[in-house]
Amino acid sequence: MERWVIVNPAAGRGKVGRLSGAILQAARKKGARAFLTEGPGHATELAQSAPEGARVVAVGGDGTVHEVLKGLAGTDKVLGVVPIGSGNDFARMLGLRGFPWPEALERALLAPEEAIDLGLVNGExxxxxxxxxxxxxxxxxxxxxxxxxxxxxxxxxxxxxxxxxxxxxxxxxxxxxxxxxxxxxxxxxxxxxxxxxxxxxxxxxxxxxxxxxxxxxxxxxxxxxxxxxxxxxxxxxxxxxxxxxxxxxxxxxxxxxxxxxxxxxxxxxxxxxxxxxxxxxxGLKVVGGRAAARGAEPLLRPAGAS
Missing domain, CATH: 2.60.200.40 (Tumour Suppressor Smad4)
Known part of the structure; x- marks a missing residue:
């Protein structure tokens, strides 16, 4: 499975931009392709470009998630979320709030997938x-x-x-x-x-x-x-x-x-x-907190653990 990480540097009132170098580096170390968005709509274009069956991780807030979601809807791709935005209600719905971004990224890339309902309004x-x-x-x-x-x-x-x-x-x-x-x-x-x-x-x-x-x-x-x-x-x-x-x-x-x-x-x-x-x-495949919680092993081990 290919893993793509889409980072919106404008999210979180610029907080993601300040962290973007570390996030891109961490994603690439885990074998993911990592991208910075260049403006409105770019996250959708990137998500559309990801191959079928890919896991596509949105790093940002609800606006970033929404753009990535538009590029995944109706496909077999899986949506992951690293919530570093102003609202993060989508991540809250999935039980993904409160994790430090390195752990959230680890979960988004590696935790099990599950399915949730997909909404449509006037085709959007x-x-x-x-x-x-x-x-x-x-x-x-x-x-x-x-x-x-x-x-x-x-x-x-x-x-x-x-x-x-x-x-x-x-x-x-x-x-x-x-x-x-x-x-x-x-x-x-x-x-x-x-x-x-x-x-x-x-x-x-x-x-x-x-x-x-x-x-x-x-x-x-x-x-x-x-x-x-x-x-x-x-x-x-x-x-x-x-x-x-x-x-x-x-x-x-x-x-x-x-x-x-x-x-x-x-x-x-x-x-x-x-x-x-x-x-x-x-109608939407996601990496959520419920499936991740069923895993037998923690995704991140405490320092010094074998």
């Missing part, structure tokens, strides 16, 4: 999350956040920046062909994983291996209402709110009278008035 693949409406506006605002803000602080900075111009569009939502909502809609989240926005547990019930998208709708909210639900949202206790409803299904459609922003894995999509999301059960 996604791994962990799809957000339509308010949270996509927040994602757009987050790109302009100060460089020292990462993860959840960055998300909250953007959220309060968007709140001052809050206007809810009228939306219609169908889950597996049944209309479940018609009226003002703050946001729709269709999730493979439990979190987006750097750890916001929007769908704590989501399972990336159940063949379903977990759908959360936030219906009519005022500005004060959004602020008041935030503490519950950060604790994953928002689903009991009367204006929040949850569903699960294989296909989700949401329609608006005019184009509304959306994001997939935190990356902004072309604005559209209609979004159709579906799931391909176990």
């Amino acid at each position: 693949p996604f791994g962990a999350s799809l957000g339509v409406g308010f949270d996509a506006l927040v994602a757009k605002k987050a790109f302009a956040a100060p460089p020292f803000l990462r993860g959840m602080p960055r998300y909250l900075y953007a959220l309060f920046g968007v709140l001052k111009d809050l206007r809810l569009p009228e939306g219609r939502v169908w889950v597996d062909g049944e209309e479940v909502h018609r009226g003002p809609l703050l946001l729709l989240a269709a999730m493979n994983g439990p979190a987006y926005g750097g750890g916001i547990p929007i769908a704590p019930m989501a399972d990336p291996r159940d063949g379903l998208l977990s759908v959360v709708l936030a219906r009519a909210f005022t500005r004060p209402g959004v602020v008041l639900i935030l503490p519950r949202l950060l604790l994953g206790r928002h689903l009991s709110h009367p204006q929040v409803v949850a569903y699960a299904g294989r296909e989700v459609k949401v329609a608006f009278p005019h184009p509304v922003p959306a994001h997939a894995d935190g990356e902004l999509l072309p604005e559209a008035a209609l979004y159709r999301a579906e799931v391909r059960p176990l």
